[in-house]
Amino acid sequence: MSGFLRIAGRDLQLAYRARGEALLAVAFFLLVAALFPLALGPEPRLLTRIAPGILWVAALFAVLLSLDRIFLADREDGSLDLLYLAPLPLEAVVLAKILAHWLSSGLPLVVCGPLIALLYDLPAAAYPVLLAALLLGTPALSAVGAVGAALTLGARRGGILLPLLVLPLYIPVLIFGVAAIDASLLGLSPRPQLLLLAAFALASLPLATVAGAAALRQALE
């Protein structure tokens, strides 16, 4: 357990030292969200209607940007080999890294979500649902993304390959994340969608841990 916490803590420390990068991802999130009114026109009813979709797509892109950070730096300076040989099981390492990634890359997006909701004039009732949806959806994004990052470690053109692999797998989170906010906009209960998002998060964590460790072994052997 202490090894697990130490790895998560170390990743968080590294993320904090490189906090400029994390802020870059947030800036990218806001920028993408700002592009659409420029492209589609500022009519408020249209913007409110498309806000949930744009918010989530922008969040997916922002998460994608931050994914190679999970394993790449460690691979380059050799600490990944050390982690592989360490007594702590590789699965625990992967889980710790997923947790650290979510805390350092996912949470900032959650915090920024309301800002974008402001730009798109979402009604006040949608804000809590927005936060809940992002909070419940982003862990699955980190988990599945970590598997993709491990699979493409050392690949040629890994940077462009990773989104191609991971985006189709993100589609369920996208669909239900948007649906939750849409439901609240229509005055319906978002509970079923939020529960599904929670289920995705809970299911993806153990699966991503196993798959990510297997992928890392392929990269390191």
Next chain:
Amino acid sequence: MHRFANPGRFLRMTDRLLPACGVLTALCLGIGFYLALFVSPPDYQQGETVRIMYVHVPAAWMALFVYATIALAAASLLIWRHPLAAIVARVSAPLGAGFTALALATGSLWGKPMWGTWWVWDARLTSVLILLFLYLGLIALQNAFENPERGQKAAALLALVGAVNLPIIKFSVDWWNTLHQPASVTRLGVPAIHSSMLWPLLIMAAGFTLYFLTLLMLRVKSEILAARIRALKQAATARD
């Protein structure tokens, strides 16, 4: 299955089976095409365009069947290290992508006269589109490494991850579709299936399946020969 782990034994089996399978495939496809184009009746609602179903539906079925084959081969490779599993997965992926693309193209050609647009975001077409992306990802990942073995193992893991996600994606897309589908759009439907339409459909499906299995054996044999050629060349350069 493990009996055929020995490439030599596999080659002997395919040499016996290939000619028969090839003939059976040609027969099945020939009969299927004939029934589809000449014998089966036009639909009450969709007219002659219903004939497209005899290509579109089997192609979509094959897209899934080939993916299941790849997932099975992937599990074989990763869990039991079956030596031929990597080859099966590698040669199947382009075929699966081809069937998927065919399903999409024919779906589009079926949709235009029915709904007036070249693409409709209905549940089946959208799921097949996502399946195409999964195939492209598999092929790309396979070829993305200097070491081909690493590529195959990574693609195998991705195939398994994709297999777990496929039902979830299908469920999500179906749900999304019911949410957004205007009531007037009817499902790109297999009409209430009458036996005069069921038989051509099943025969076409059988033909496509036989085609895939025949071509799979042929291509695996081809890869085994290629490996032998490489080995002989390496031995020759080692000698000289």
Next chain:
Amino acid sequence: MLDFLDMGGYAAFVWPCFGLAILLLGGFAAVSILRLRARQRELAALQAGRERQAP
């Protein structure tokens, strides 16, 4: 005959579908068979070369 080719006015949609199917099935088969034949020839040549070398 012309009626059949016309496919009830849907000719532009039905025939390309069957055409694409035949193109795909035929194309993959042709490429695979040609590649197999080429490899069989190359393998035979290499093996003949080895037999000539081994006394």
